[in-house]
Amino acid sequence: MRAKVLLYACVFSTIGLICGATDIFLQLKLSQEQSKEVKEQQKLLEHPNWLAPFVPTPLKVVEAILKLANLRENDLLYDLGSGDGRILLMAAQKFHARAVGIEFDKSLCQKAALAIQQLRLEKRVRLIQGDIFNQDLSPATVVTAYLLPKSLEKIAPMLEGQLSKRTRVVTVDGQIQGWTWVRQKQVKDKARAAPYHLYLYQVGFFR
Ligand SMILES: C[S@@+](CC[C@H](N)C(=O)[O-])C[C@H]1O[C@@H](n2cnc3c(N)ncnc32)[C@H](O)[C@@H]1O
Numbered sequence: 001m002r003a004k005v006l007l008y009a010c011v012f013s014t015i016g017l018i019c020g021a022t023d024i025f026l027q028l029k030l031s032q033e034q035s036k037e038v039k040e041q042q043k044l045l046e047h048p049n050w051l052a053p054f055v056p057t058p059l060k061v062v063e064a065i066l067k068l069a070n071l072r073e074n075d076l077l078y079d080l081g082s083g084d085g086r087i088l089l090m091a092a093q094k095f096h097a098r099a100v101g102i103e104f105d106k107s108l109c110q111k112a113a114l115a116i117q118q119l120r121l122e123k124r125v126r127l128i129q130g131d132i133f134n135q136d137l138s139p140a141t142v143v144t145a146y147l148l149p150k151s152l153e154k155i156a157p158m159l160e161g162q163l164s165k166r167t168r169v170v171t172v173d174g175q176i177q178g179w180t181w182v183r184q185k186q187v188k189d190k191a192r193a194a195p196y197h198l199y200l201y202q203v204g205f206f207r
Pocket of ligand 1: 044049050051052053054055056057081083085086087103104105108130131132133146147
């Protein structure tokens with residue numbers, strides 16, 4: 001009997017040790033990955049074309065953005081600074097549109113690529129790992145941009161020069177100076193106290 005008790009005690013403590021070690025290993029791995037991501041974001045902060053930190057838009061707000069843009073199946077949406085790809089994924093999955101994401105950050109692109117693959121959206125969603133300023137945006141029929149307000153000012157000449165008439169542009173939490181929005185919406189979400197401000201512009205109807 002005593003031997004049995006001893007044996008059980010040994011087995012359980014070994015399992016406990018293994019679980020503990022696995023936990024520590026997982027935690028270490030996660031914190032290593034997180035610090036890699038933080039380092040990459042810090043490197044990007046120093047880039048002269050850096051336009052905003054990665055702040056994901058809550059899904060409720062993503063849906064409001066796409067509805068405000070009146071996104072349809074035949075649209076081609078470009079998300080400028082696509083982060084983890086959430087706008088692209090919803091545009092393709094829920095609205096059946098095609099979508100292109102442009103994102104500086106390599107690890108965010110990898111996250112988005114994995115989600116695209118898992119959801120089998122490769123035919124509708126394309127990712128470009130690169131700088132917004134080096135892209136041709138002219139094929140877009142809808143553009144979304146959640147960037148710093150001063151960054152919206154920087155990309156405005158590019159949008160004016162490249163986008164064709166009637167392309168819809170939705171900005172989050174910032175207006176484009178010199179442009180006049182055609183519709184605006186405020187969306188509340190539990191993610192933060194202040195509501196999200198969305199602005200819809202239509203190229204060719206700025207002033
Ligand atoms: C506020 S986040 C928005 C992410 C995503 N669009 C969303 O709504 O959830 C802005 C993103 O823009 C990216 N970014 C900043 N400057 C950029 C640039 N010049 N070219 C490409 N991406 C850029 C950042 O890495 C970040 O992921």
